[in-house]
Amino acid sequence: MRVVIAEDSVLLREGLARLLADGGIDTVGFAGDGPGLVAAVAEHEPDLAVVDVRMPPTHTDEGLRAALEARARRPGLPILVLSQYVEQQYATELIGGGAEGVGYLLKERIADVAEFLDAVRRVAAGGTVIDPDVIVQLLNRRRHDDPLESLTTRENEVLALMAEGRSNTAVAARLRVTEGAVEKHISNIFGKLGLEPAADDHRRVLAVLAHLGR
Template sequence: MRVTLADDSVLLREGVARILAETGFTVVGQASDGDGLLELVRRDPPDVAVIDLRMPPGFSAEGIDAAVAIREEAPQVGLLLLSQYVEVHHALRLITQFDGGVGYLLKDRVSDLTSFANDVRRIAHGETVIDPELVTRLVRRRRESDPLDDLTARERAVLALMAQGMSNAAVAAELHLSVKTVESHISAIFVKLDLAPDDREHRRVRAVLTFLRA
């Protein structure tokens, strides 16, 4: 599996490149900013682009801007954004603006070689990966008028794993349930969150957005 990296920190970039190489990936290019990344992708599209969220010149959201451009020009390329901090608005932008094959992880996650490698592969295969720390922090910031109040503890657990980009089968394995039971929980979640079927919107995505915003 081929990966291109973009980060203005040479030390971090080389470290990620070494980790990826040690876990079976081929790093086909490295860039220090969004423009350099776009040139590399245009010249030789990888399976996944691993992108620092904040890069020159403004160190704000250049990584996501570069990801948007890549998705428009090379929609087959998976996109993994790395950030030093949990920034909810950026995570929500990824979920709403991209249809799969994307991820948002904290840079600390890179130190867990096996998990990081698995996350990159999941993104390459079209899944959405959200850092568990983001999900955990959002759960702790419950509002008084929480739209999730009507969910059972099991339904909340299912929804939390959905928010990490897990498939029904993966959720079932994580919670030691049957896939049919998970599907029943998801149906109940849709009903309790008042998410009626809609051809224009994906109910699963809408449920995850409700969870993240709550």
């Protein structure tokens, strides 16, 4: 696996590279700011970009905005965001705009090396890894009441299996119902959670985030 690291702290990015190397993962490029990340992705075509949210010049959200730009230029680029806090606007855009190959972890999680390397591999393989604290903050922004309370028992079962990453076929097999029934339940879930079809939202992921943040 080939990785680009975008982090303005030399010590931290070297430390990340060392952790990745210990896990058999090659770091092929570094970036110290947003434009550097976009350029490094274009040059190296990595399997994954590990990105800090706060980067020069303002140290607010430049890294996350650059990650969105890099992903727009190279659709499907796996992005693992590392941060000390949650930047809600751009995090929602990153996660909701097609969440395959997206991760958002708080930096304190790096202390668990095995968990960090597992997250790197899962995101690079197209999975989604979202820190529980990130989920809570994003849902608090979206939620005025709790629409999850309106779900039926069967709809909750379907949503729980979706949260395990199961396909409609797998959900149908587990619940011993038809795929058509599963699709109907999922449609009902979207409706009750107010998740209307939109080009910028991945409704299945947003529904799972709501379930996980309950």
